[in-house]
Amino acid sequence: xxxxxxxxxxxxxxxxxxxAARRWIGTPYxxxxxxxxxxxxxxxxxxxxxxxxxxxxxxxxxPYAPDWAEASRREAMIEAGRRNLVAVPVDVARPGxxxxxxxxxxxxxxxxxxxxxxxxxxxxxxxxAVVESPLGPWWRxxxxxxxxxxxxxxxxxx
Numbered sequence: 363x364x365x366x367x368x369x370x371x372x373x374x375x376x377x378x379x380x381x382a383a384r385r386w387i388g389t390p391y392x393x394x395x396x397x398x399x400x401x402x403x404x405x406x407x408x409x410x411x412x413x414x415x416x417x418x419x420x421x422x423x424x425p426y427a428p429d430w431a432e433a434s435r436r437e438a439m440i441e442a443g444r445r446n447l448v449a450v451p452v453d454v455a456r457p458g459x460x461x462x463x464x465x466x467x468x469x470x471x472x473x474x475x476x477x478x479x480x481x482x483x484x485x486x487x488x489x490x491a492v493v494e495s496p497l498g499p500w501w502r503x504x505x506x507x508x509x510x511x512x513x514x515x516x517x518x519x520x
Contacts, residue, residue, distance in 0.1 A: 373513030374415040376458030382411055383476040383484040389492040393428060404474040404486045405439070408460055411476065412446075415511065420446040428488075437470045440507045447509035455508035456480075461497075463504040471506035 385398065392401025396409040409419055421442070439462050443449065447460060455461055457478055462471040475485030481497045495501070 371416070373515055374458075374511060375515050375517045376456060377517045379411060379415070379458035379476065379511060379514065380478045382414055383407070383478055384494065386410065386492045387484060387494055389486070391486050391488055391490055391492075394423075394425065402486050402492065403488070407476065407484070407486050407492060408474050412511070435470060439471045439474065443507060443509040446512075448512060448514075450508045450510050452505045452508045456510075458511065458514055460509045460511070461505060462507040462509075463501065464506045465504065473504075477508075 386402065386407055389397075389399055389407075390401045391403060392406070393403050394406065395401035395403065396406030396413075398410055402410060405423070409423065412419055443460065443462065450456075450459060452461070455477055457480070459477050461475050461477055461483060463473040463475070464471045465473070473485065475483040475495075477483050477497070478494060482494055483497050483501075484492060484494050487493045487495075
């Protein structure tokens with residue numbers, strides 16, 4: 363995990379992460395972008411939330427094509443999550459956690475979102491915008507990993 367200097371910042375609460383993710387709703391889908399209101403893709407949403415709560419992004423993001431995961435067959439998103447976030451079991455992920463999805467069981471994870479309720483998540487929907495969606499059976503079958511932001515707390519802990 364990346365070492366973050368939180369001396370000048372309070373760690374984010376789950377509630378703050380959920381509220382911030384919901385502010386992105388309506389942001390147009392733009393491949394490789396990460397600016398609230400202007401455009402983002404699913405990774406850009408997570409990157410934008412990181413910047414809001416921690417400052418600079420933890421590592422540079424190389425350019426990537428829409429089909430990068432299929433071409434490389436590497437679990438690049440899960441690997442980055444393990445380097446920069448805190449892995450949590452998918453079945454105990456909570457609002458404020460990042461969730462990763464794979465489109466097929468034999469493909470690497472290539473879609474990200476943020477849980478905002480036990481069965482709802484916010485994500486950048488390709489060809490549309492950032493939306494809030496139910497985490498129904500179709501999405502649950504595709505869950506590949508879950509991660510908490512570093513130092514995240516519940517409001518009652520602050």
